[in-house]
Amino acid sequence: MALILLFTVLAIIALGTSFLVTLPSAGRAALLVLAVSLFGFGLVVGSSVVVDENEVGIVHRQFFGKPLPTGQIIARDGEMGPQAEILGPGWHFGYYPFTYQVRIDRVITVPSGQVGFVTARDGQPLPENEMFAPAWDSAQDMLNPVTFLAKGGRRGPQTTILTPGTYRYNTALHEVTAIPALQVAAGTVVVIKSNSGLRSTPADAKPDLVNGVPLVLRDHIGVWAEPLTPGGYYLNTYAYVPTVVKTTQRTYTYQAAPTTKPQAAARAKNTAAAASTGSDDWSVSVRSKDGFSFPVDVRVACAVEAKNAPYLVALLGNPDSVVQDEQEDEQLEVLEARVILPAVRAIFRNVAETMNALEFVNRRSEIEAIATKRITTELARYRVTCDGVYVGNIHLDASAAGQQLLATQTDREVAVNQQKLYEQQKQAEVSRAQLVRAQEEAEQQRQLAAAEYKVRVEGENAKSQVVRAKGEAESQIIIGEGRAKAYKLLVETLGQQQVAQLEILKLVVEGKVQITPQVMVSGPNGGGALDALAGTILRQTVTAPAAPATTTK
Template identity: 25%
Template sequence: LEYLGPMKWTAIEVAVPVIVLAILFWRSGMVRYIPNDRLGILEKLWSFRGSVSDGFIALNREAGYQPEVVRGGLHFFMPFQYSMHRANLVTIPQGQIGYVFARDGNPLPPTQTLACNTNADDFQDVRGFLEKGGQKGPQRKILREGTYAINLAQFIVLTAQSIYAVNLSSSEQNLFANMSSMISERGGFEPVVIHNAEDMIGIVTIHDGPALPDGEIIAPTVANDPNDPNFHNNFQDPEKFLNAGGYRGRQLQVLADGSYFLNRIFATVELVEKTIIDVGTVGVVVSYNGRHGADISGQAYRHGELVEIGARGVWSTPLLPGKYAFNTYAGNIITVPTTNFVLKWTKEQFGEHRLDENLSEVSLITKDAFEPVLPLSVVVHIDYMKAPLVVQRFGDIKRLVEQTLDPMVSAYFKNIAQTKTLIQLLQERSDIQRKSGEEMREKFNSYSLELQEVLIGTPRAADGQNSIEQILIQLRERQIAVEKVETYKLQERAATQERTLREKEA
C-alpha cells in the first residue's frame, strides 16, 4: 500500500463508497424493472401496520403479499420494504381451459365442493375478489383462451402445460400436481367435443350443489330455455345452473353434438351411443324419472299402468323409427318389432329377431301312444300402438314368447295329439293347421297380439327312436298293396272284356 500514490488513494476513496452505495441501492429494491411479458408480485417485508392478522393477502397495507401486481416498466419503492417475485403472465392456448385455485378467501361450507363465483369472478382483481366475498379453494369459473395478469400469490392456475404459482411448498406442489393429473385424466384441459358422425351423446354428472331428494336417481332438467335468466348453456355456467335449482348427481339433460367448455371438477361427462330405433320396430320407454303420472291405460286393463310422456313408468306412446338423444340412465327402451315376425318351434333354427332361439319342436303323445315331435311356425304381428301394453304386461317380447306363447302353443298341440292317432295326425295336417289358426287367434288377441298364420311341419320321431319310420314304411307298403289290388281288378276287368269281345267275334 505504501507504493500507492495520492491519486490512486483518491480513486479508491471514491470507488469504495460508490460500490457500497450501488450494492445498497440494488439490495434496497428502490428501483425495479419488469419486462412487459412478465409481472411482479409484491411481498411487503415490514409495515407500521404490522402483519396480516387474518388471511393470506394484506388488504390494508400490512406486511405480507400485496393484492396488486406490478406490470411492465420501471418502478420505484421505499428502500428495503418490498421483495419482488417476478412471474410469467398466465397464457391459455387456443381451445384449452385453465383452472383456478384461490389461496385466500372465505372458507367453503361443508356441503360445497367448489368456490362460488357469483360476485367474485375477476381473478385479475385480488382486492375486489376478497372484498366481494370470494372463497378459497378450487373455483367454479374456468379460464378460456387468452393472457391474464394474475397475482400468483393469491391464485394458482393449472393448465395443460404448467402450474402457475409462486413460493409453493413441497406439500402444495404434490397437491396441485395430483389435482392437475386428475383433471388431465378427465380430459379437462380441453373442451368436450361430440361429433355428429360418431352418433354419441354426453351424460353429465354434477359434483357440486344440493343433493337429490329421497327417491330420485336422476336430476331434473333446469333452465334449459335460452330466454331463462338462469340459462346455463349446457352446464357451461355453473353459477346459473345452481341458481336455477340444479342438483348434484347424474343429470337428465344430455349433451348433443357440439363443443362444450366445462369445468371438469364441477361436471364430468360420459359418452354413450345414441338410441336408434330401426324401421320396422318401435321403442317402448320405461322411464325411471319424472313425476308420478296418472294411469291412462283404462279400467279394463288390469296388468299395470301406462303413463303419458315425461312421467315415471311405461310411456303409453312408443318412439317411432329414428335417432334419439335418450339418457339411458334415466330409462330403458325396449324394442318391439312391428313387422310380421316368425316364431319357429324348431331346434337350431330361429327368426331374424332371435326371439325363438330357445324354442324347440313340440313333444306329442298320440292317441295310439306314439311320441312324435312336431315342428311348427307361427307368424305374429304387434300393432305399434299396442306395443306399450305388451311390454307393461310381459316385460319384453322374448319373455312373452318363452313364458307365455311357448307353453300355450305347446299345450294346444299336445291336446290335439291326444285325440288323434299318428296316422290321423299325418293325414289331417291341413285341417289341424286351419283349425288351430282359428282357435288360437282369439287367445293371441287377449295378449294384444295378432296371429297371422300357423304353419305345421311333418311330425317326426324324436332322436333315437324309429317307431314312426316303421309306421310310415307300413303305410307305404299298405298303399302299394292297395294300388296293386286296384291294378289287378282293372287287369281282370280288361281280360274279361277282351274275352267277351272275342266270343262275339267268333
C-alpha cells in the first residue's frame, strides 16, 4: 500500500509539473507519460505478493464482492471473505491492498511416526449420525480447497489422514494436527472400534453377535472382527479407536502373603487374629461343609488369543484397563475384576462346600484338577484360554479353630503312625524268629542230607569192595585153572621134572630167585626139582609184605 501511495504521489507531481511549467509540447507529453507510468508501476508493484517455497498465501477479499451466503466460510465465486484458492511459491500480482489481504503461512510437515489429522471448517454438513466425513481416495484432493468444496467435501473431522511429508493447504479451510501413528507392540494385538465407514453388512456375512452387537468387517462402523497384528499403521486413531489387548500369558495370583513389610510385621504379631478378623483381606476365602472358613492360595494362568480379542473387547470394552474393585478395594484389570476373580472365588467356594475341612486339605491335587476343569469351562464363555489353575497353601491354620483341628489331625496321625510302627516292629520280630527257625531247619536238613549221602556212599563203597573181591577171587580161580591146565599139558608133554626145571629157570632169568637157596625143602625123593620150586615159592610168601587191612562197615 505504501508503494502505491508513493508512486501515486510521484505521478501526481509529474502530472502537475506538466501543466504548471511552461514546456514544449514534447516535454509536456513526456511528463504525462511519466506520470501514467509511475502510477501504473506503483499499482503493479503495490499489488504484488511474493510467496516462498515453504510458504502458502491465503487470500482474503475485503471489498468489491458479494457477501458470503449464510453458513459459508470460504468464498467459492469471488465473494468477500477467505478465498478458496491459495497462492503457491512465486510472484503474484493484482492483489491490491484496498481490495485483498494476503496472509502468508508456513506449510506443514508431518514427521515420521506421526500422521496429520485434518479438520475442515467449511463444506457440506456431516451426514446424519456420522461423526467423521467419508474417506477420500486421495489426500491431495482433500487438501485442494477448490476440489474439496466442488466435490462435496464435508466440514468437521476427516477420516482421511496425512502420512509423513510436507503439505501446502488452505489454513482458512483446513486445520491439520500431528498425532502419533499406531504402533502395535509384540505380544499384543489392536482391536479397532470404527466410528467411520460403511453401515451396511453384506448379505452373505454372518457376524458374531456379542450381547446383540455384531463384529463387523473392516471399513465398517463397529468393532472389527479382525484385529491388527504387531507392526506400524498410519491410521486415524480418532476415527478408528484402537484397543490394545495383550496376547501373552496372564498370571493372576491370589495368596495370603502380605505384600509390604508393615503388613508382614502386623501379621506376624498375631497371625490367627489377623486372619480371623480380616478375612476380607484374603483374595480367595472358602467355607467347608463342617463350618471351617479359611483362605486358599490360588494362581491362575490364562491367555487371550489374537482371534478372540475382538470378542472380548466387544464384551468388556478394554480388558486391560484398570478399574476399582470394591471387594478388594484395589485397582484391578477389567478382565480380572469382572471375569477371573469372580470365577475363581465362586468355583473354589462351590468345591469347598462339598467337603470337610481336612478332606479339602488332603485332596489338594484333586481339587486343583476339578478347579482347572471348571475354570477352563467358565473362561471359555469369554473366549479366554485357561492354561492352568494351581492351588498353593491351604491356610486352615489361619484361625484358632483350624489350628485345633489340625492339631487333632496331627495327634491322630502320630498315634496311627506309632501303632503302625509297633505292628511293623512286631511283624519284624516274628519274621526274624521265622527266619532263624528256617535257617536252623535248613542247617539240620543239610546235615541230614549229608549224613544220608555219606551212608549211601559208604554202602556203595562196601558193595563195590565186595564186587571187587568177588571179581578178584573169580579171577584168581580162572587164572589158577588156566595155569593148572597149562601145567598139566606141559607135564603131559615134557614131564613133571622138566616143567619144574623150566619154571625155575624163568624165575632165575627174571632175577626173582637167588641161585643160592635160602630155604631148604627136601622130600622123600632126595631133593628134586619140585622141592627146589617149593622152597623158592615158600621164601617169596614169607618175605612178601602184608597187604593193608580193609575195614568194611
